[in-house]
Amino acid sequence: MRSVKERSVDSSEMRKDELKQEINRLRRLLDERQKELDSLAKFTRRIADNAPDMIWAKDMDNRYLFANRAICERLLMCSHPEAAIGKKDIYFAECERAKGQRHTFGEICIDSDEVVKTENRAMRFVEDGLVRGQYLVLDVHKAPLLDESGRMIGTVGCGRDITREREIQKDLEESRASQKLLMETASDFAVFRLQINPVRPRGAKVVFLSPSARDIAGITQPQQVDQWFRVHPDDVKALRYAFVKGFTGFKFNQRFRVWRADQARWRWLHIIATAVDQDDGRFANGIMFDITEQVESNEALAAKGRELESRTDSLSEVNTALKVLLKKRDEDRKILEDKVLYNVKSLIRPYLNKLKTSGINSKQNAYLKILESNLDEIVSPLSRALSFDYLGFTPTEIKVASMVKQGRKAKEIADLMGISTRTVEGYRYAIRERLGIKGKKVNLRTYLLSLQ
Incomplete structure (x- = not known):
C-alpha cells in the first residue's frame, strides 16, 4: 500500500493542478467578457453610424x-x-x-x-x-x-x-424594426425602455423589456419595475443614491448584486441607462449585463496579484541583502589586493634588486629572473587599479606620468614643466623602474593606460 506521505504529495499536486485550471478558466472568462465589452462598443458605434x-x-x-x-x-x-x-x-x-x-x-x-x-x-x-x-x-x-x-x-x-x-x-x-428584432433576440444582455413619471419616479411604466431579461437578471414580472430585483443589503444605499443622481442628471450607471431565486445565489448586475424628455413624457433607455463571472475573475486575479506582490517584496529584500554582501566582498578583496601589492613592492622587490647586484653566478641569476617573472605574473592583475601615489611615485613623477598617459612628447613635457628634456627622460626612466618594466620592450604610455 502507498504511504501517507505519498498520498499527501499526490493530493498536493492535484490541488496545484486544480488551482492552475481554475486560474486558466477565470482568465478565459475574463477574456470572453472583455471581448463582449469590445463587441458592445463596436455595436454601439455601428448603431450610431447606421x-x-x-x-x-x-x-x-x-x-x-x-x-x-x-x-x-x-x-x-x-x-x-x-x-x-x-x-x-x-x-x-x-x-x-x-x-x-x-x-x-x-x-x-x-x-x-x-x-x-x-x-x-x-x-x-x-x-x-x-x-x-x-x-x-x-x-x-x-x-x-x-x-x-x-x-x-x-x-x-x-x-x-x-x-x-x-x-x-x-x-x-x-x-426600429431591425433594432427591435435584435433586442428581442439578444442573449448576453437585456435592453429596456421605461416611461418615467416625474411625480412618482418609482412608478415607472415598462415600455419595452427584452425577453433575455429573465436569463440575465431573473426578472419574472416584466411589467412591475419595483419587483424586478431583490437587492443585496450592502448595495441598497449606493443604488438609491445612483437612482436619485440618475433622475436629476438623466444618466444611470451602477453595479449591484441581486438575489437569483432560481440559482439560490447572489449575482452581479451592471445597468447603464439614459433618460430623455420627449413630448409625450420622460423615458429611460437602458441596458443590463450579468457581470458575475467578470467580478469574480477580477477578485481572483487581484488576490493572486497581492500574493505575487508579497513574494516580490520578499525577493527584493533578499536581493538588497545580497547586494550589500557583494559590495562588502568587493571592498575586502580590493583592500587585500592593495595590501598584497604594496607588500610585494616594498618588502620583496627591493631585496630582489639587491640580490641582482650581490655578485651571484649565472645559474643563480637565471633562477632570480624566473622568480622575478613569476612574481610579476602574480601581482600584475592587482596593479592595474593602483594609483600612482600608492606605487610610491613622487609628486613630480606623478605629473610626468600623467602627461605621458596623455600622449605628450618629452620636449612638450619639458616646456610645460619648465625643465630640460634630459630631466624628463630621467623621470621616465625612474617611472619605468618603479613599475618594474625597466629594460623591457613595453611602451610606457600603453602600460600606464593599462593601470586605469
Whole structure:
C-alpha cells in the first residue's frame, strides 16, 4: 500500500493542478467578457453610424466631440466621422465655399448651441439653408451634455432631414424594426425602455423589456419595475443614491448584486441607462449585463496579484541583502589586493634588486629572473587599479606620468614643466623602474593606460 506521505504529495499536486485550471478558466472568462465589452462598443458605434438621423456632440467651444456618418455625409460633407472631431461648423462651411459650392446652412438661424448652454436644458429648433446648392431643413433636438457629476461639458444633438420626411420615416421604421428584432433576440444582455413619471419616479411604466431579461437578471414580472430585483443589503444605499443622481442628471450607471431565486445565489448586475424628455413624457433607455463571472475573475486575479506582490517584496529584500554582501566582498578583496601589492613592492622587490647586484653566478641569476617573472605574473592583475601615489611615485613623477598617459612628447613635457628634456627622460626612466618594466620592450604610455 502507498504511504501517507505519498498520498499527501499526490493530493498536493492535484490541488496545484486544480488551482492552475481554475486560474486558466477565470482568465478565459475574463477574456470572453472583455471581448463582449469590445463587441458592445463596436455595436454601439455601428448603431450610431447606421442611424438615419444626424447625431453629434460638441464641447463648450462648439467643437465636435462625436459625429455619426449621417451628419458627415449630409451636412459637414467630410469623408468619415473622425474628420469632424475637434472642428467647428464654420470650418466645413468655408471648405465648401472654397470649392465653389453654395453653402448657407445655419447663417440665418439663431446660434442654438449657445441657447442650449445658456438655458441649460433640452430644446428643439428648426435650422435650414443651402448645402451644395440644395435646400435642407432640419428638425433639431439639442440638450446639455453632462458628465457623471452633472456638470455641463458641452451639447449633444440630433437632426432630422424633414425635407424628405417620408423617406426618413420609412428608413426609421425599418431601423426600429431591425433594432427591435435584435433586442428581442439578444442573449448576453437585456435592453429596456421605461416611461418615467416625474411625480412618482418609482412608478415607472415598462415600455419595452427584452425577453433575455429573465436569463440575465431573473426578472419574472416584466411589467412591475419595483419587483424586478431583490437587492443585496450592502448595495441598497449606493443604488438609491445612483437612482436619485440618475433622475436629476438623466444618466444611470451602477453595479449591484441581486438575489437569483432560481440559482439560490447572489449575482452581479451592471445597468447603464439614459433618460430623455420627449413630448409625450420622460423615458429611460437602458441596458443590463450579468457581470458575475467578470467580478469574480477580477477578485481572483487581484488576490493572486497581492500574493505575487508579497513574494516580490520578499525577493527584493533578499536581493538588497545580497547586494550589500557583494559590495562588502568587493571592498575586502580590493583592500587585500592593495595590501598584497604594496607588500610585494616594498618588502620583496627591493631585496630582489639587491640580490641582482650581490655578485651571484649565472645559474643563480637565471633562477632570480624566473622568480622575478613569476612574481610579476602574480601581482600584475592587482596593479592595474593602483594609483600612482600608492606605487610610491613622487609628486613630480606623478605629473610626468600623467602627461605621458596623455600622449605628450618629452620636449612638450619639458616646456610645460619648465625643465630640460634630459630631466624628463630621467623621470621616465625612474617611472619605468618603479613599475618594474625597466629594460623591457613595453611602451610606457600603453602600460600606464593599462593601470586605469
